[in-house]
Every structure is written in C-alpha cells, then in structure tokens.
Amino acid sequence: MNVIQQVLFAVALIAAAVIITRRVKYIAGAINLGRPEDRSDNSGERFKLMMLIAFGQKKMFTNLTVALMHLVIYVGFVIINLEILEIIIDGLLGTHRVFAPYIAPVYPFLIGVFEVLAFGVLAVCVVFLCRRYLTKVSRLQPENHEEMRPRWPRLDATLILIFEIVLMIAFLTWNASDSVLRDRGIGHYGELKGIVPDFLISQYLKPFFSGMSDGGLVAYERFSWWFHILGILFFAAYVTYSKHLHIGLAFPNVYFSDLQPKGEMKNMPTITKEVQLALGIEPNITADATGNAAQANENGEQPSDLGKFGAKDVPDLSWVDVMGAFSCTQCGRCTAACPANITGKKLSPRKIMMDTRWRAEEIMTGKQKNGADYTDEKSLLGDYTTVEEINACTTCQACVNACPININPLNIILQMRRYKVMEDAQAPASWNAMFSNVENNQAPWKFSPSDRFNWADEINNK
Amino acid sequence: MADMTAAGDEPEILFWVGCAGSFDDRYKRVTLAFVRILNHVGIKFAVLGPEESCTGDPARRAGNEFLFQMQAISNIQVLNGYNVKKIVTACPHCFNTLKNEYPDLGGNYEVIHHSQFLQQLISEGRVKVADGQPFKGRKITFHDSCYLGRANKVYEAPREVLASLDADLVEMKRVKANGLCCGAGGAQYFKEPEPGRKDVNVERTQEALATGADTIAVACPFCMTMMSDGVKNQNREDSVKVYDISELIAQGQGL
Structure with missing residues (x-):
C-alpha cells in the first residue's frame, strides 16, 4: 500500500514538473516575441529597487490595511511552502513527518507558525472575496470596467481565492486528524506520541475528529494529505495560466523596470x-x-529598412x-x-x-x-x-x-x-492642425513666429 | 540673447518662455510676472525671442516623433550656438523635454523650473514678500502638474514658494505622486476629449473647490487654462481665482 502511494506521488511530482516546465518555456517564448532591449545597466540600483518594491512591497503600502492583508498571504505563501519540503520527502520515502524526530525541540514551533499563517491566509482570502463580491471595491467590478466583463478574469480571481481557502483547510484539518491519530497511538502515527505535541491552531479542530473511527480517521488523514499536496502541485501549474504569475514575475519585472524619470519618452x-x-x-x-x-x-546610400x-x-x-x-x-x-x-x-x-x-x-x-x-x-x-x-x-x-x-x-x-x-x-484632425502649426509657425498655435517676443513690449515700452 | 551675445555678454540664465508664455494672453501675464521678479532681484537673464521654437513636446506625445526631433534638433543648434548652460522655464512640459529628452539629441543643459528658481531666490532671501501680507488668512490650494510632479518629482518647491506667502495652504485629496491630471497632457490640450461622462478638468476643479480655497495655484500654462475653464464651468469665477505661483509672488512683492 505504501509503495503504491510512493509511486503515485512520484508520478504526480514528475507530471507537475513536466507541465510547469512546458508552461515556463511557453511564457518565456511569448515574452521573447518582444523586441530585444538592453536592461543590463545599473544592476546595483535595479537590485535595490527589486528588494524594496517586489520583495518589500513598498508600493502596496499606500493603503495600509490592504497592504497588511496582502502581506499575510505573501508571507504565508513563502513560509508555508517550507513545509512542502517535508511533505515531498514524506511522499517519496513513505515516511511520516520525517523532520520531527531530528528537530523535535523546534518542530512544534515551526508547524505552529505555519498554522498561524495558514489561518491568516484563510481569513484574508475570505476578506478578499468579500471585497470583490460584497463591499464591491470599485476597481474590481465588471459593471465599472469593460475588461473585467469576460468570464475568465473574474473566474480566475475567484478560483484562486477559493483554492487557497480549501488548501488551507486541508492543511489545518490534516494536522488535526493526525493529532487525534497520534493520541490514539495508531500505527506509525503513534510513533511520534510524546515527541510531537498538539499544534497551535489545529488543536481546536480536534473535537471534529474525535468521534470518528480509527479507519475513518486514517482515511481522512490520507485524503487531506493527498488533497493538500496535489492541490499545491495543481496550483503551481494553474498559476502559469492565470493572472497570478506576479508571484514570480514581480521580481524580474521590477528589476528590469524603467529607471529614467517617468516623464521621459525613449528616443528613436x-x-x-x-x-x-x-x-x-x-x-x-x-x-x-x-x-x-x-x-x-557614409557610403552615400539610404538604409534599406x-x-x-x-x-x-x-x-x-x-x-x-x-x-x-x-x-x-x-x-x-x-x-x-x-x-x-x-x-x-x-x-x-x-x-x-x-x-x-x-x-x-x-x-x-x-x-x-x-x-x-x-x-x-x-x-x-x-x-x-x-x-x-x-x-x-x-x-x-x-x-x-x-x-x-x-x-x-x-x-x-x-x-x-x-x-x-x-x-x-492617421491622427485626429486637430492634432494634424497642431502638427502643421508646430512645423510652420514653431508653436502649436497659428501665431506668427516673429510675434513671439511681443509680450515684452509691455515692459520695454514703460 | 542675440543682442547679449553681440555685445560679448553672457547671461546668468536663459529664460525659456515657451509657446504659451509667448502667445497665450493669460499666460503672457505669468511671463511678465516672472520677468518682473527677475528684474527686481537683478538677475541677468536672456530670452531667445523669435529664435525660440516649440520644444516639440505635444508632437512627441501625440506620436509624431519626426516633428519632435525636427524641433528639438533645431532648438539644440540654437542653444548650443549661444553656448547656453542654464535654462529656467515656467512650463513643466518644456522643462521635462529640455531636461530629460534633449540630452539624447546632443542638448545638455542645467534645466530648472521657475518654481525651483523662485524657491532658491526665497531661501537665499533675495525675494521677500512685503509686510502687510496681502495673503494672510487666504486659502490657497496647489494643483500638481504631472510633468513637474510625477514626471520629475518636483513636489516641494512650488509648495515652499507658496508657504512664503503666509497664506493658509490647503491640500486636495489627490496630491503629489497621486495628483490628478488637469486633462491637458499628452497633447489632449490640442484636441477634443474622447467621449466620456465628464471632462477631466471639471473633475479636478471640483476637487480643488472642495478644499474651500479662494485661490488655485498652478505652475503650468496648460493646467492654468484647464483649471480656469473648470472654475468657469462650475460658475465660480467670481469667488475663485487661478494664479501661477510667480504671479502670487509678484503680487506679494507689489510688483
């Protein structure tokens, strides 16, 4: 049974890797449709900008509340993913909480941090859904914005929030069901009894599982473990199709962004x-x-193209x-x-x-x-x-x-x-008129260029 | 400038008047106010007069790069011919173009906006608003120009100039980096707006009027027109005036 799970896990992992690699190539290909442009200059300044704006989310903080909520999801995303390392090793080796015995003193603390963040992510995602559908933040509403009217942008935004909520529920209930199994000393779950205590948040979910049979508990523990990790792999692949690519692309995008004053247009x-x-x-x-x-x-020829x-x-x-x-x-x-x-x-x-x-x-x-x-x-x-x-x-x-x-x-x-x-x-007629004034009268209006200094008469004639 | 050069003289600074400052009846008054301040302080300055030509900004923003560069390269020939080093202008669009876009075409000058120049004169004590304070107790709100503010991060200079008037400075809801455009930029000034619910200048003027200010201070010829039209649109031209910051300083000095 365990071996089958291990093989299935390896297959899922490889499948996800193949799909994601293919998608990354696709996106890189799409970006490279654009003209080449050298942005290898000022690497120090660019790095600083990336740390401030992408890593540090500086520009989000123009709205403190939203910035803090976004920060919870961002930190949660980065830190909870540390737990994925253990999940992947467990999945491949058929072990259970492989790190726990080795880092026993800090293990409950780490999982506690993950759980707090997971709960935070869950709560913020609920708030974000409310902002979209109940308090109706104006910039997100299809009624106000044509580009939000097609099905995909709205579905994409909603899916990703629901997805995060479900994943976080899976993570927390997995810990809760596992804790109950540990208490009961069932199979390998019981081996960690005395080593791993209850966790910060999931301990409060234990009552939901205490009435279940041993078999039912093991089934739920396995289900939630699989659901959580397959969900994460699916999420990783899904992101490449979605607007959520910013979780990765924000960093290069800020790094390579324009450094010149905002008013400057590039020369041709x-x-x-x-x-x-x-x-x-x-x-x-x-x-x-x-x-x-x-x-x-220099050779007296016109460039052909x-x-x-x-x-x-x-x-x-x-x-x-x-x-x-x-x-x-x-x-x-x-x-x-x-x-x-x-x-x-x-x-x-x-x-x-x-x-x-x-x-x-x-x-x-x-x-x-x-x-x-x-x-x-x-x-x-x-x-x-x-x-x-x-x-x-x-x-x-x-x-x-x-x-x-x-x-x-x-x-x-x-x-x-x-x-x-x-x-x-092709330009609006009045722009064409402006062009011709600039060309012929050296001003966007049809005044005589020789009258340009007439304003000074008032001072000079005094 | 030609006269000065012919006399073997060199100005401290070249005043780039700009098309609006030369031809627009309302903005000519700003040009005169600024020149009166310069004369009063005893700055040795020159203007190009008929040798000045549009910087090409509206052509470039509308997409006509060829026309822009025709203007720019001709202007640079004139400026370099007079060996100009330092330029002051009362137009943020000229300011941005001369400062940021001419260097790529061979025109390298120290370019400052008149708000920065006035700020320097004030901080050096060369410009002092007379006693008797015609502005005491009056409410002034400053409208950020996109090409001065966001484009070049000049937010404080015009505010410090206004602060010297000892008036009550009130801020609008959207200011500095978040300031709302008057609606003129990007060559919009030279055509009718696209269909919409409302004109941009009306939206911005309503915001300015909501501060309760009796004076809307601007630092750009196009903002000047847009805000003045906005005030007329709201039927408030009797109680609310739109002035350039240099006009307010000139008034404060009794010039």
Whole structure:
C-alpha cells in the first residue's frame, strides 16, 4: 500500500514538473516575441529597487490595511511552502513527518507558525472575496470596467481565492486528524506520541475528529494529505495560466523596470538619423542601434529598412513591455488612478496590459500549432486595443506610479500612438492642425513666429 | 540673447518662455510676472525671442516623433550656438523635454523650473514678500502638474514658494505622486476629449473647490487654462481665482 502511494506521488511530482516546465518555456517564448532591449545597466540600483518594491512591497503600502492583508498571504505563501519540503520527502520515502524526530525541540514551533499563517491566509482570502463580491471595491467590478466583463478574469480571481481557502483547510484539518491519530497511538502515527505535541491552531479542530473511527480517521488523514499536496502541485501549474504569475514575475519585472524619470519618452535613434539628414547636419549621434545605418549613410546610400515606427502588434513592443503584461495581476490600481478612466473614457491602463497578454498568447499558441513562421491577420492595435483608447491618454503617468510592481502601460500607449501617426499617418484632425502649426509657425498655435517676443513690449515700452 | 551675445555678454540664465508664455494672453501675464521678479532681484537673464521654437513636446506625445526631433534638433543648434548652460522655464512640459529628452539629441543643459528658481531666490532671501501680507488668512490650494510632479518629482518647491506667502495652504485629496491630471497632457490640450461622462478638468476643479480655497495655484500654462475653464464651468469665477505661483509672488512683492 505504501509503495503504491510512493509511486503515485512520484508520478504526480514528475507530471507537475513536466507541465510547469512546458508552461515556463511557453511564457518565456511569448515574452521573447518582444523586441530585444538592453536592461543590463545599473544592476546595483535595479537590485535595490527589486528588494524594496517586489520583495518589500513598498508600493502596496499606500493603503495600509490592504497592504497588511496582502502581506499575510505573501508571507504565508513563502513560509508555508517550507513545509512542502517535508511533505515531498514524506511522499517519496513513505515516511511520516520525517523532520520531527531530528528537530523535535523546534518542530512544534515551526508547524505552529505555519498554522498561524495558514489561518491568516484563510481569513484574508475570505476578506478578499468579500471585497470583490460584497463591499464591491470599485476597481474590481465588471459593471465599472469593460475588461473585467469576460468570464475568465473574474473566474480566475475567484478560483484562486477559493483554492487557497480549501488548501488551507486541508492543511489545518490534516494536522488535526493526525493529532487525534497520534493520541490514539495508531500505527506509525503513534510513533511520534510524546515527541510531537498538539499544534497551535489545529488543536481546536480536534473535537471534529474525535468521534470518528480509527479507519475513518486514517482515511481522512490520507485524503487531506493527498488533497493538500496535489492541490499545491495543481496550483503551481494553474498559476502559469492565470493572472497570478506576479508571484514570480514581480521580481524580474521590477528589476528590469524603467529607471529614467517617468516623464521621459525613449528616443528613436533611426528618426534622429533622418532628421539630421533633412536638416543637413552631419550625423554624429552615439546611439549604437544606428551603427549600421550610419555606415550605410557614409557610403552615400539610404538604409534599406528603417524598421517599423512605433508598435502595432506585440512583436513591435519591447520584451520588457510583454513581461509586464504577464506580470499583471489585474488589480486595477492603474485604472483607478487614470484621469481618462475616472471621467468615463474608454481607456483603461489595465486593459492595455490584458490586451497585450491575450494577444501575446494568441501569437504564441498560433506559432506552436502552425510553426514559428506563422502569422495571422490580427494585431494588438485594432483587434484588441482601439485608437479611441490610446488617444484618450493624458500621459500623466498616474498608472505607472500606481502599479505596485512598476508595470508601464503608458509606454505601450505611446508606442501605439507613434505607429498610428508615423506609419498609418492617421491622427485626429486637430492634432494634424497642431502638427502643421508646430512645423510652420514653431508653436502649436497659428501665431506668427516673429510675434513671439511681443509680450515684452509691455515692459520695454514703460 | 542675440543682442547679449553681440555685445560679448553672457547671461546668468536663459529664460525659456515657451509657446504659451509667448502667445497665450493669460499666460503672457505669468511671463511678465516672472520677468518682473527677475528684474527686481537683478538677475541677468536672456530670452531667445523669435529664435525660440516649440520644444516639440505635444508632437512627441501625440506620436509624431519626426516633428519632435525636427524641433528639438533645431532648438539644440540654437542653444548650443549661444553656448547656453542654464535654462529656467515656467512650463513643466518644456522643462521635462529640455531636461530629460534633449540630452539624447546632443542638448545638455542645467534645466530648472521657475518654481525651483523662485524657491532658491526665497531661501537665499533675495525675494521677500512685503509686510502687510496681502495673503494672510487666504486659502490657497496647489494643483500638481504631472510633468513637474510625477514626471520629475518636483513636489516641494512650488509648495515652499507658496508657504512664503503666509497664506493658509490647503491640500486636495489627490496630491503629489497621486495628483490628478488637469486633462491637458499628452497633447489632449490640442484636441477634443474622447467621449466620456465628464471632462477631466471639471473633475479636478471640483476637487480643488472642495478644499474651500479662494485661490488655485498652478505652475503650468496648460493646467492654468484647464483649471480656469473648470472654475468657469462650475460658475465660480467670481469667488475663485487661478494664479501661477510667480504671479502670487509678484503680487506679494507689489510688483
């Protein structure tokens, strides 16, 4: 019987490892759909940022209550997983609480800590479900936000909370049933009698099990043990499909996030080349990306391909932007801070990130099915995100500021605007008028450039 | 600037007036207020006058990178030609673009916003608000500009400038890093807003009015227009005024 369990456990473990490896490759492939961009600079500053914002959750603490609740789940997740090491060894070797005899003095304390955290996680998950469905926190409601209306985002959020609750119940009742078996001195459970006492929380659950027969207790102990560990393996695989990837991706996402001032837009060196030629200036810019083009120009030739300006689809974005899309937990703090969204415009920074992820997955799945060269007729801008959305942005950077893990929806919006204006030559008529004023009158309005200094008349004529 | 250079002279600082400061009737008054302060303190400054051109910010934010770089590179040629080292501007958009985006194109200057410049003058004691305190007991609320605040983390300078007025500074609900945009940024100023329930400037003005302030202080030409329009929209233009921080300082000095 024990051997069968051991074999089954090994099979489950291997199956989970295979599925997760496959999914990690899929996600890495999807992120690499994005353009290469060097972010190997300033490693010290980046590490510090990662420790503060990802590890230390600094930006969560703009709302203390929510931050503390999230912290319970986060610490619980990390620390309770230490217990998984023992569970895996027990599962493979057919032992029971293998560490207990070796670390007897601290073992009950450790399990006590796990139990307190498990209870905390359970309670917070209940509160989080209430925030979503009873007190109806605005940014989570499909009534207020179009991108939360499809079934999957809502189901995903609900499933994961229920899942955590069930797993924590399994863990606590497993300890309780095990304690009763230990008291009764049944089989190998009894071997730990006198070594392992009752645990901090599960001791209060013992009355539920004291009326059960020995056989029934052993059955429940086995059921809850298996349920708990299979649940964790399932959870690990499920996370790779869900918005909860942030538990891992938050760290690289913060590490590789933008370091420049939030107001700075990235330069386009290929354009600089063109402009310098147009103005008759010797091209002398340092940007390395244009090295090839510069050489071509020295030989008096036009570079054959300037590449696409801006972004129409996921492969036009930087891999950092695509990673942001996979790191996004759809919490909606960006959207709640967005002036366009607050005043009822269609733009929602969260939707920009979700669109980017869905489109990246669509391309990736297409390539997996039909080969690496596969392309379809769809694109991020047009089939997912609309021009009305990107044009509503005030570039105020509130979304960038609000994101607890430094995702930058604004960058994606601006890249799409560049595509729309420079590749499609489409802009609202009044923007075109503004462009032509800037070009011809050196100001966004139609004033004569020679009148620019007229304001001084009032002082000079005094 | 051309005159100064011709005379073999060099200014302490170049005042980048910006398009709104040059052409917008309301913001020209801000330009004049700031210039009066500079003259009063005896700062040797220059302006480019007709040689100044749009920094290209609205073109870049709207997606027209080509036009932006045309403007930027031409401006950099002018600025470098005069060997400009230090620039002050009363426009956060010009400030952000000159400071953060021109270096990539070969324009490296020390760029400060007029709120920072005024703060320096005040802390050095060169600008003192006259006795008699025209602001005592008045309530002022400051609206953070995105391109000054979030974009460049200048939150305290304008507040310290206002603090020197000895008025009652009241804060809105969403301030500093969480400040709500006036609705003009990202070239929104130059087109009609997308369909929605409400205009952004109305949302922000309502928040400002809720503080009970009689003065909304701004530090950006576009915030100035948006907030002034918002106050009109709420029919409060008789009781609530929108001023740039330099206008308040100039008033305080009796300039």
